[in-house]
Amino acid sequence: MKRLAAAFIGLLLLSPAASRAEEGDSKPLFKVGQRNTLGTGGYVGHGGYIQYGDEWRLKGGYSDYRFDGSTGTTRSFSARGAFQGENLSLGLNASVTPRNDAYANRSFGVDGAWTFILDEGREEESGLQDFELGAWWAQTRHSQIVPGTAVLLPERIVIINQHDFGVNAALTAWDFNLALDASRTIYDQDFDDLPAAVRFRPRLTETAALVNGFPERSGSARLEYSGWRPCAPYVSAVATRYKIQPQPNSLTAGAGVALRWGNVVLDLGYELTRQKGSPDSKYFNFGGSVRF
Numbered sequence: 001m002k003r004l005a006a007a008f009i010g011l012l013l014l015s016p017a018a019s020r021a022e023e024g025d026s027k028p029l030f031k032v033g034q035r036n037t038l039g040t041g042g043y044v045g046h047g048g049y050i051q052y053g054d055e056w057r058l059k060g061g062y063s064d065y066r067f068d069g070s071t072g073t074t075r076s077f078s079a080r081g082a083f084q085g086e087n088l089s090l091g092l093n094a095s096v097t098p099r100n101d102a103y104a105n106r107s108f109g110v111d112g113a114w115t116f117i118l119d120e121g122r123e124e125e126s127g128l129q130d131f132e133l134g135a136w137w138a139q140t141r142h143s144q145i146v147p148g149t150a151v152l153l154p155e156r157i158v159i160i161n162q163h164d165f166g167v168n169a170a171l172t173a174w175d176f177n178l179a180l181d182a183s184r185t186i187y188d189q190d191f192d193d194l195p196a197a198v199r200f201r202p203r204l205t206e207t208a209a210l211v212n213g214f215p216e217r218s219g220s221a222r223l224e225y226s227g228w229r230p231c232a233p234y235v236s237a238v239a240t241r242y243k244i245q246p247q248p249n250s251l252t253a254g255a256g257v258a259l260r261w262g263n264v265v266l267d268l269g270y271e272l273t274r275q276k277g278s279p280d281s282k283y284f285n286f287g288g289s290v291r292f
Helices: 002-023
Strands: 030-039 043-052 056-066 074-084 088-100 103-117 128-146 156-173 176-187 215-225 231-242 250-261 264-275 281-291
Touching: 088 128
Parallel strands: none
Antiparallel strands: 030 043, 030 281, 043 056, 056 074, 074 088, 088 103, 103 128, 128 156, 156 176, 176 215, 215 231, 231 250, 250 264, 264 281
């Protein structure tokens, strides 16, 4: 808890600098953020990032998690380079998870989107602000050490390559923002031929994926209202179908609020994950960010 308290104190100490940046002529170029998650099964996760730039951006991130029954703490490091123009946005992502509990991964991805300004050129505002269409691709290389048996097989490393293809859309109108995302995942392995230690590896990178197995299809929706400057409430939902059947589908519902004070934003959220045959999993997220 000391680490969590320190994160909030840091945000408050930076708030005067954030206010000065907002009042000055120049735009803030740095953004620092942190997120914490507490949940079912003793799950504890932390994440943080630092971003530099306005139109051209560089971002570095770190995250970790542990839960009851895990061996040590799993840590991940990420980097992103992006261009954010008035209409066009492009990004490159990379991450690495060093080996822990016999598992490691590394990933690379690209994404792009185009924003249509709906009120541009109109004499009177219609309430329709903009509409965004985008697509993305990511490749993840999973590496799992499978213990050997005394008689049959020696210890070996199983490599699984995962390719994710996705499309997304977002509409901003009347101070509401509706964002939709759909993805399809392809693997280079037949899961029926893999050992159970590999096939049911938990993928605990986000709280929406805190169930065993590898996803095949996923869809998400998020609705946010930004008409109140001090706070922006939101609701979200994520549905996932898994490659290994009869692994039940999972559904995660969430709600939260972003509290703004100058260039400081504090985030509070709650998520509930439901999967047939398993107890519900509940997660509380809190953190924040500051620009300066």
